[in-house]
Amino acid sequence: MISAIRNAESSWMAEGAAYQDVILSNRIRLARNLKDYPFPARATPEEKQALGEEIGSHLPWLLEESGREWLQLRLEEVTPQERGVLVDKHLISPQLAGHPEGASLLLSTDEVVSIMINEEDHIRLQVLLPGQQLHEAWVVADHIDNLLENRLDYAFRHDLGYLTACPTNVGTGLRASVMAHLPALVISKKYGRILTAINQMGFVVRGIYGEGSEATGQIFQISNQISLGHTEVEVIQSLQGIVKQVVEEERNTRIALQNSSEPMLIDRIGRSLGTLTHARLITTEDAVQLLSDLRLGINLQRIRGVGNATVSALLVKIQPAWLSLDNPSEGSSLDWQRAGILRQALEGVSLE
């Protein structure tokens, strides 16, 4: 488990997938519960433990059948900073990190599959892949879910589907989401109109860290709002269609911005690179914004010496959790460390 915490890099950051100029990652998440146990929020510590043991008793079988290697972690046994790194890498939910009592995680060693136990639901199964691979992620999730279902007695009703702690997840228990970097749509102020259109289609746009978080760094998470009334494949196809449109709109707007105001755009990217490579104190919020400009520069082919994968890893390394893994610290000391990490990582990077 240490490796997942001690490396800021993760397989979903890897370069080479389609649409990576705009899309950071795809996520499929399934919410599942067992019939004979109360939902975690209503369960006593003993009931949570019993659930953990029930699932645990089937694990050896699951681990073997899945064809993957796994790491196991009891969330209570690591520090809040270590849990924070897993959140910042998008490998576990903030909910799981914030309520570690009786919670555990099964993580495939390639960091593609996360099985969270005693989260808001008994089981949250997540598959995370880079670029535009929503369907591929669904195939992996469905396979693991079937393995689990073979051994566990899921709470399921034929009229409703899978039962979940929160009514918004009842049905398929599916949340399909895509993390997209939309700087041109934000700069050109087209973003509001597109958000409205996405909402009208029953999908929702959130900030990078899910519900309630702000869209810092022009990174948005687009996901289905409801999980009742449509099959998983229908939802995924709809989302793929929306994402395709958003990607095209973002790409076209980048071209339009280059045509209409290239000096302003390049100045913005240049100034951000200059600050990233020369500042001595940078807040998290500033760093996210500066890295967003850098990522835009990379995908406009104007920034040399760094790629999208490094930017994704830096978005983890600038977070307080990573910076205080070994030396819990705060405030300006974190800002100083953050600036140092950015300077070091981006040494020799240039704007053409």
Added chain:
Amino acid sequence: MISAIRNAESSWMAEGAAYQDVILSNRIRLARNLKDYPFPARATPEEKQALGEEIGSHLPWLLEESGREWLQLRLEEVTPQERGVLVDKHLISPQLAGHPEGASLLLSTDEVVSIMINEEDHIRLQVLLPGQQLHEAWVVADHIDNLLENRLDYAFRHDLGYLTACPTNVGTGLRASVMAHLPALVISKKYGRILTAINQMGFVVRGIYGEGSEATGQIFQISNQISLGHTEVEVIQSLQGIVKQVVEEERNTRIALQNSSEPMLIDRIGRSLGTLTHARLITTEDAVQLLSDLRLGINLQRIRGVGNATVSALLVKIQPAWLSLDNPSEGSSLDWQRAGILRQALEGVSLE
């Protein structure tokens, strides 16, 4: 004359003088008028021409006696941009550049002595030296003034002294001024108190381009307010005393800032260097501020690869006059050129 216009560098920018960590230059200016001619503001073009010829008839003698080499320039014969460069180098007054009709300039080839003819007064004699050399500048000015007075019939009254177009110059006709870079006093907000103290002593603090201009880039001009009732040497000694105190205060405040908030200070300098070396569009005002931070970094021994002289020359090269010497242009085109000049001049400069 071309050389003074085509080089942004000038001898007052040269490194090696005392106090240059704070003081950019010292200036002695004497206002003189001839008895039998109306002040330029009230003179007809013919009267201005006659005055120019009167002075001109004595020039060969002056030029020889002074032991200096001189350049002569009729202001009407150069472009507004060329006059602008002379103003930005502080070699002529904005008044002379703005009213070139019948005006001319005698400039020593080392650019230390400027004799402006048909400015607000018939003659404005200026001596400009680097660092803390107010007395040395006075000695030079007094020598040239005596040479002029040997041949010209100055308007002088024994009860008042030299008569001038503006009553504030009556008496000695002297304005002694020191251009000082006071970033620490501005950052620490001590500047207001010091300004008040200076005013109470009969001296005045103005922005870099004299009366009515703002103190951009934390560069201030400290000069005597009145020229009646004190000898030249008294005024110069008082100003030297004030400047000594201001320099000490600025130096102490720089040390105090380094002790109390070095990370913030170095971050500020680093960010400014990063912007100067990476931006693609920079306004004049921004550039002056950024160069002020850079100069502070140089004098705190934290910036490597550039010195005060380069910063002084850049303060000329970022001005619209210099940028549009050959290609009159404006707005964002100037901002683009300005950023290019700064990037080129500061390539390889680093913060330690």
